[in-house]
Amino acid sequence: MRFDVVTLFPEFVAACAGFGVVGRAQERGLLSVHGWNPRDYAEGNYRRVDDRPFGGGPGMVMMIEPLRAAIAAARGADPRPAHVVYLSPQGRPLTQARVRELAARPRLLLLCGRYEGVDERLLAAEVDEEISIGDYVLSGGELPAAVVIDAVARLREGVLNDAESAVQDSFEDDPALGPGRLLDCPHYTRPPQHPLGDVPAVLLGGNHAEIARWRRMQALGRTWQRRPELLDEAALPAEDRRLLEAYRAALSADAGDPEP
Incomplete structure (x- = not known):
């Protein structure tokens, strides 16, 4: 299984995925985790990925084009279709049943927001679903992405040494x-x-x-x-x-x- 993560902090996601069950599964070639930084696809000397929200208000909003280009690059890195998930407190709650459904897919592309969020037009055009890991707000989507990767990976065949470990979980x-x-x-x-x-x-x-x-x-x-x-x-x-x-x-x- 392949995980692609669009994030401003790909090193953080890579570090989280480098330990324990997920790390061992990568070493054995059972799954792979790839980071894509939208700043690499931003234009101008400052590589801006955010701007002020229309209508006023605090904070910044992540812009369409850098994210869209990063998503396109991630999609093109593997011929298999990617199911795109935006990690958001407004999303569908993550449950074990939903994890099982996600684990049946060959690819997941996880989009991590920052600041006040992502331009809604990008979400409408590129995202298949939004997922929340709980009724609280984090600084960004990287921790939820790591949660999704860990929960999904352990249900893939061969990842756990004993398949019964997953069957007996809460x-x-x-x-x-x-x-x-x-x-x-x-x-x-x-x-x-x-x-x-x-x-x-x-x-x-x-x-x-x-x-x-x-x-x-x-x-x-x-x-x-x-x-x-x-x-x-x-x-x-x-x-x-x-x-x-x-x-x-x-x-x-x-x-x-x-x-x-």
Whole structure:
């Protein structure tokens, strides 16, 4: 898979993409990340990429031509069609379901804005969709672009050493509940005993059926506690309802409350 990023700070994006899962995937030739600086396509001695907004107001707006030329150069670097995404707080919220859809594409071209944003005419002419990573404002689109690259890359075949790692993540599709409904269960590693606490005994016993049941109960309980809006209890299968009730009973017992 190929990622092209139009940004005033290509070194920043390259640095983010050089570590961890994405960095290893690039080393193995499973994906590539390429930066395109619109300042390289700007005219004049000062290579201006922004100007004052019509109608007045604070800040500057990124101009059409440098961005349009950078996008054209990025498109022309590979014959495969590029899906162009503008990272913007006004965009469609990024969800795991949307990440899966993006991961099915051979190319993504990510446009990073700065200042007060990008001339709307450029967005209307060149951008396929706008994506937001949350209801807050950042200084530019580079961090959201890095988030998109990381989230999408790990779903590509061969990027993770164990494909089950992605399947078990929070917000991944749940066969019983539908798309992206449960948070992940807690995880533990060595040592089994520690001053901060012991690993739950069920994880040490080797009974895979009991381990799966415990993990399911923890995922249900954690979602109920932390993101209840994701959980429609009325739609839960009977076994999931029993597990959730067991989780609540254990929580009450730990807190010293009488069981319901």
